[in-house]
Amino acid sequence: MATPSRYVGTAQSRQDGPAKVTGAAKYAAEFTAPDLAHGVVVSSAIAKGRITAIDTKAAEAVPGVIKVLTHENKPRTAWLDYNYRDQVAPPGSPFRALNGPEIVYGGQPVALVVAESFELARYGASLVRVTYEEEVPNTDLEKNRDAAYVPPKKRSGIKPPPDPRGDAAGAFDKAPIQLRQEYKQAIEHHNPMEPHASTVVYEGDGKLTIHDKIQGVNNTQGYVCGVFNLKPDDVRVITPYVGGGFGSGLRPQYQLYLAVAAALDLKRSVRVVLTRDQMFTFGYRPETLQTVALGADKDGRLQALTHDAVAGTSTFEDYQEAVVNWSGLLYHCPNVTLDYKLAKIDTYTPSDMRAPGAVTGIFALESAMDELAYATGVDPLELRLRNYAERDEGEGKDFTSKALRAAYEQGAARFGWSKRKAEPRTMRDGRELVGWGMATGVWEAMMMPSSASATLTPDGTLELACSTADLGTGTYTILAQIGADALGLDLDKVTTRLGDTALPEAPLAGGSWTAASSGAAVQAACRTVAEKLFGYARGMADSPLANADFAHVTFADGAIRLQSDPSRKVGIAEAMRAGGVETVEATEKVKPSMLTNMRFSAYTHSAVFAEVKVDEELGVVRVTRVVSAIAAGKILNLKTARSQILGGVVMGIGAALEEESMLDHNLGRIMNHNLGEYHVPVNADIHDIEVIFVDEHDDKVSPLGVKGLGEIGIVGAAAAVANAVFHATGKRVRELPITIDKILG
Amino acid sequence: MLSDSGSSAPPDAIPVTLTINGQERRLRVAPWTTLLDLLREELDLTGTKKGCDHGQCGACTVIVDGKRINSCLALAVQKDGASVTTIEGLSSGALHPVQAAFLEHDAFQCGYCTPGQIMSAVALIEEGRARSREEIREHMSGNICRCGAYANIVDAVEDVLKTKSSSFREAAE
Amino acid sequence: MNRFEYTRAGTVQEAVQALAADPAARFIAGGTNLVDLMKYNVERPGRLVDITRLPLDEIVQHEGGLRLGALVPNATVAGDPLVNERYPLLASALLAGASPQLRNAATTGGNLLQRTRCYYFYDEGTPCNKRQPGSGCPAMTGVNRIHAILGASDTCIATHPSDMCVALAALEATVQVEGPNGRRAIPFAEFHRLPGDEPQRDTTLRRGEIVLSVDLPDEDFSKHYTYLKLRDRLSYAFALVSVAAALEMDGDTIRKARLALGGVAHKPWRNAEAEALLQGKRATRETFREAADVILAEARPYAHNAFKVELARRAIVRGLSQAAAGTPQSQTDKRIA
Structure with a gap:
């Protein structure tokens, strides 16, 4: 079967767009039930210690308050940690809300007030009085650096740093150019616009229908079944729209636990929505202290590279991400030592946040590379080309594809990099200093096992179904494009259903693997539909396709046609009639190729170029131009793909200049826990961003040749901005974010 | 005229009349009910979003008596007699030009800030104060988009402004 | 939010009486800060007296200047032709603040009464002398990046958050108020106060007084x-x-100088000595x-x-340079003039 590509690779508007621009799209907190009660969480005022008394009488006395759940009356749930471990839980003991009087982090939930209305619940929550025995919290990562340890248990799916190669220390000592610097990543919070929420509908027969803010409904289902000892058949999770995730919705969060506990306890429906402040009381990008040492010859060729990182984690789980591994594979270097350690602090466990680990590690590596460029007098882009890695030297494998060179070339050309003056402080626009900086980005291209179904009806409409989530990533649309092309249908004849545990199971939407994984599953399901349909068509009496082979037909314009003579065709409805079926349906499951994974390394790459204008006297930095050139295999939808990269760059600008959750170490509390004081970029911060997708054919990485785009846009963006700030001002800022005080200081 | 008793309205609720999306509604609301919670919790108009509940994100933007405001910080009782337009009331049938432009320019991703962005953009265009991309950016800065669709939002607003007015500066920057 | 009674005032007298009759009562107009604070349980009024229907919503010419009614929204002041012609500093400051949505709802009087954005003041889970007198000030040894460098006390290092008020301080506005004991006019410099040992008090308004105009x-x-x-x-x-x-220039000589700083103190900060120093000098x-x-x-x-401290020093120099040159800072073009 040949599949002419009418839609895949083109720019298409979002299938879910009309629902979103009219307000019809319903998010987790927007489903309701006739018996719905509302829960509001009371958060701990201390970061460490224990509750000595919790007085709920005043709250319970409010007419309309139904119940106050605390550690003293919380319903019994599973005993073993195992039951609380979700699909991406790191090693350790997952946090259990209201499990006991112990307080292990600031803002920990200590009560849930359930009432007839949201306002009554909020009022009730304000009346709960908690008395604590307070201990001194330990939240300062710098002070715990010496206690850092190599995590004894590895987190599933996260590769530990590869073994050292060569002799990095010895080679560094001999290198003509030596550079060793420390870099620091601040704590960042995801802050999706939709606050975390769970609406648990208590069905009459004791079953639950749950609308949860989650990046994969199966993870919620598994967690709820494990914790509350329920059967999968009794827990259906439906979340068609997710108002942004960026990783915050990978793990089930405590509002889900509390809503389910209350619903089962009260035998009625319960909704719990977190406040924006409470969005700062669970996962985050961890603070990470890094040291990078580069030894090079006078031409900038790397001879030694060491990259050490110490990241914060909670006292109860060993969260891990790949921070330093990138330094072992991005450049050619014979002597490399990488080290990644954790230090425990009294906070919640960190969680994956857009390009987890890569944002952090690449900021350090690419800042250091920029410093090396100045130390050797080699142009920063030329320096990267001189050290270009043709193979993944960290793992000793070839890449499935790597068009990074093309990304460098095309990005540089579009940006006008050749007009850059090498010396810092030499470019100006009026009063402002102008800086041009660049950096490389890299992210793993992964595929996960995924299922999908396709159902074709005689009128040529196709319904695709898969449990994965569209977080704004464009999944609805790209799957429809794949399905339309596979069966030769108009795109408006294809609908996609997502976010429902009743649909074929897909992995969590994260890690940039959804397009490769669920896309391949949709394609496989459509192929099976095509084969079945072709079978009916060929079996018809006097079939125009009699004796034809499946390999020699094509699906186009609602019919199966012979490639060599398209006038010989059988319409979809005709074929179904011949087969005596009302619909043709198929469900398929796809898996990554283990063989390919063993033999090859698969990565997306980017070349990011940034222009900043700096008012040096006042420390104000404006990012006026960014060009992001992406090598990510096949691009399915040019419109939504571009948006993915734009969004990554914007979050990268936030990381570079604005974002930081500030801990008060005396109180162990994040203090700027709101959108007024935790600064994310606003419209005025964002100027021209150009996105280039370079051609990168890859027949190994995934069946569609897709590598994924969710993460790569942010990787390298902060380093490019920081490097541009140096070029503008001559001031190297090694601690993010680069705020006014750091430019002045 | 619709008369809603408001099932969860307490006995001390106060009668108010609001014209919501062109329809006059007599309601009883508790004094502490914000316009946002009234829309979302009582009237099932969930197109207006709660992103921060403190006037720091703009997801709850609606147009009241011709002006865009944060509905999370407005007590519903204070708006007695007012006319409120939400995303649900922007169009019937065909999309409003701003909605169509958002769709065309992919000016959103997750969609959660989108109704607020669109209401804000509709009001901005009415205000007549944006004549360059720079001005669009500044006057759309009360609406946070964490997906980072800003460049496309500016394109969408600019597109509508250009079709409406020749005074838009093509290359003001 | 706590439970409260809601009443609507029809006249200024009614409003003043309503407040006098109930010690737990508070006025509400735009609500952009009060409702915000009520959701955080920082403000727990027993009664809200809605003053939005009082006839205080006009901008009129008055004694050669302008009278801004207390209920005129910030956006209206910022867009008013007379304000832009005669007091563009005020319009500019307003446009520098908040967002278009907030400026549509927030009123002139309410803006005067905005409370600090100190993290600790807003967070019920921490002590704060302003929120709960005598409980302490963790900001002094905690996260104090946004806090005061001038005029703070041992009890409070919060800053006043308004942009509008910084302009009004420079313009030497007068706040007209009415209370149980009649009307009085408060010079702007005396309207906000330093924290001293009563950080819970932001202004010199007396109990029951309502702002009529600026x-x-x-x-x-x-x-x-x-x-x-x-x-x-x-x-x-x-x-x-x-x-x-705000300068009056005679060629390149400064005839009159007004300078107010925001973000650095518990009130818009002025310094008479510095202004006197500028007077009669060449603008360098x-x-x-x-x-x-x-x-x-x-x-x-x-x-x-x-x-x-250094940022303020440079900002003063730059701001005065902009004023002297007649090149005020644009609030949309983010290049700094």
């Missing part, structure tokens, strides 16, 4: 002014430091620097806000 005097700073605001992002953020400068960076040094000589920074 009166702008018959002066002309429309040629030489600026509002320069420095913050952690390019819009929709509170000031780290802001400068309102050196002169501006001298004035800045006078103002900042008494600065007392904390662990994270020391940068504000």
Whole structure:
């Protein structure tokens, strides 16, 4: 079967767009039930210690308050940690809300007030009085650096740093150019616009229908079944729209636990929505202290590279991400030592946040590379080309594809990099200093096992179904494009259903693997539909396709046609009639190729170029131009793909200049826990961003040749901005974010 | 005229009349009910979003008596007699030009800030104060988009402004 | 939010009486700060007296200047032709603040009464002398990047968050109020207070007083002014430091100078000595620097806000330069003039 590509690779508007621009799209907190009660969480005022008394009488006395759940009356749930471990839980003991009087982090939930209305619940929550025995919290990562340890248990799916190669220390000592610097990543919070929420509908027969803010409904289902000892058949999770995730919705969060506990306890429906402040009381990008040492010859060729990182984690789980591994594979270097350690602090466990680990590690590596460029007098882009890695030297494998060179070339050309003056402080626009900086980005291209179904009806409409989530990533649309092309249908004849545990199971939407994984599953399901349909068509009496082979037909314009003579065709409805079926349906499951994974390394790459204008006297930095050139295999939808990269760059600008959750170490509390004081970029911060997708054919990485785009846009963006700030001002800022005080200081 | 008793309205609720999306509604609301919670919790108009509940994100933007405001910080009782337009009331049938432009320019991703962005953009265009991309950016800065669709939002607003007015500066920057 | 009674005042007298009759009562107008604080349980009024229907929503000419009714929304003031012609500094400061949505709802009187954005004041889970007198001030040893460098006390290092008020301080507006004991006029410099040992009190308003209007005097700073605001992002953020400068120039000599700082103290900060120093001098960076040094000589920074001293120094010099040159800072073009 040949599949002419009418839609895949083109720019298409979002299938879910009309629902979103009219307000019809319903998010987790927007489903309701006739018996719905509302829960509001009371958060701990201390970061460490224990509750000595919790007085709920005043709250319970409010007419309309139904119940106050605390550690003293919380319903019994599973005993073993195992039951609380979700699909991406790191090693350790997952946090259990209201499990006991112990307080292990600031803002920990200590009560849930359930009432007839949201306002009554909020009022009730304000009346709960908690008395604590307070201990001194330990939240300062710098002070715990010496206690850092190599995590004894590895987190599933996260590769530990590869073994050292060569002799990095010895080679560094001999290198003509030596550079060793420390870099620091601040704590960042995801802050999706939709606050975390769970609406648990208590069905009459004791079953639950749950609308949860989650990046994969199966993870919620598994967690709820494990914790509350329920059967999968009794827990259906439906979340068609997710108002942004960026990783915050990978793990089930405590509002889900509390809503389910209350619903089962009260035998009625319960909704719990977190406040924006409470969005700062669970996962985050961890603070990470890094040291990078580069030894090079006078031409900038790397001879030694060491990259050490110490990241914060909670006292109860060993969260891990790949921070330093990138330094072992991005450049050619014979002597490399990488080290990644954790230090425990009294906070919640960190969680994956857009390009987890890569944002952090690449900021350090690419800042250091920029410093090396100045130390050797080699142009920063030329320096990267001189050290270009043709193979993944960290793992000793070839890449499935790597068009990074093309990304460098095309990005540089579009940006006008050749007009850059090498010396810092030499470019100006009026009063402002102008800086041009660049950096490389890299992210793993992964595929996960995924299922999908396709159902074709005689009128040529196709319904695709898969449990994965569209977080704004464009999944609805790209799957429809794949399905339309596979069966030769108009795109408006294809609908996609997502976010429902009743649909074929897909992995969590994260890690940039959804397009490769669920896309391949949709394609496989459509192929099976095509084969079945072709079978009916060929079996018809006097079939125009009699004796034809499946390999020699094509699906186009609602019919199966012979490639060599398209006038010989059988319409979809005709074929179904011949087969005596009302619909043709198929469900398929796809898996990554283990063989390919063993033999090859698969990565997306980017070349990011940034222009900043700096008012040096006042420390104000404006990012006026960014060009992001992406090598990510096949691009399915040019419109939504571009948006993915734009969004990554914007979050990268936030990381570079604005974002930081500030801990008060005396109180162990994040203090700027709101959108007024935790600064994310606003419209005025964002100027021209150009996105280039370079051609990168890859027949190994995934069946569609897709590598994924969710993460790569942010990787390298902060380093490019920081490097541009140096070029503008001559001031190297090694601690993010680069705020006014750091430019002045 | 619709008369809603408001099932969860307490006995001390106060009668108010609001014209919501062109329809006059007599309601009883508790004094502490914000316009946002009234829309979302009582009237099932969930197109207006709660992103921060403190006037720091703009997801709850609606147009009241011709002006865009944060509905999370407005007590519903204070708006007695007012006319409120939400995303649900922007169009019937065909999309409003701003909605169509958002769709065309992919000016959103997750969609959660989108109704607020669109209401804000509709009001901005009415205000007549944006004549360059720079001005669009500044006057759309009360609406946070964490997906980072800003460049496309500016394109969408600019597109509508250009079709409406020749005074838009093509290359003001 | 706590439970409260809601009443609507039909006249100023009714409003004043309603407040006098109930010690737990508070006025509400735009609600952009009060409702915000009520959701955090920082404010727990027993009664809200809605004053939005009072006839205080006009801008009128008054004694050669302008009278801004207390209920005129910030957006209306910012867009008013007379304000833009005669007091562009005020319009500029308003446009530097908040967002279009907030400016549509927030009123002139409410803006005067905004409370600090100190993290600790907002967070019920922490002590705060302003929220709960006597409980302590963790900001002094905690996260104090945004806090005061001038005029703070041992009890409170919070700053006043308004942009509008910084301009009004420079313009020497007068606040007209009415209370149980009648009307009085409060010079702007006396309207807000320093924390001292009563940080819970932001202003010198007496119990039961309502703001009627803000009166702008018959002066002309429309040629030489600026509002320069420095913050952690390019819009929709509170000031780290802001400068309102208003000059009357005679050639390149300063005839009259007004300078107010935002983001640095519990009230818009003025310094008479510095303004006097500028008077009669030629408008040079050196002169501006001298004035800045006078103002900042008494600065007392904390662990994270020391940068504000240097930032304020440079912002003063730059702001005065902008004002003297007649090139005020644009609030949409983010290049700093």
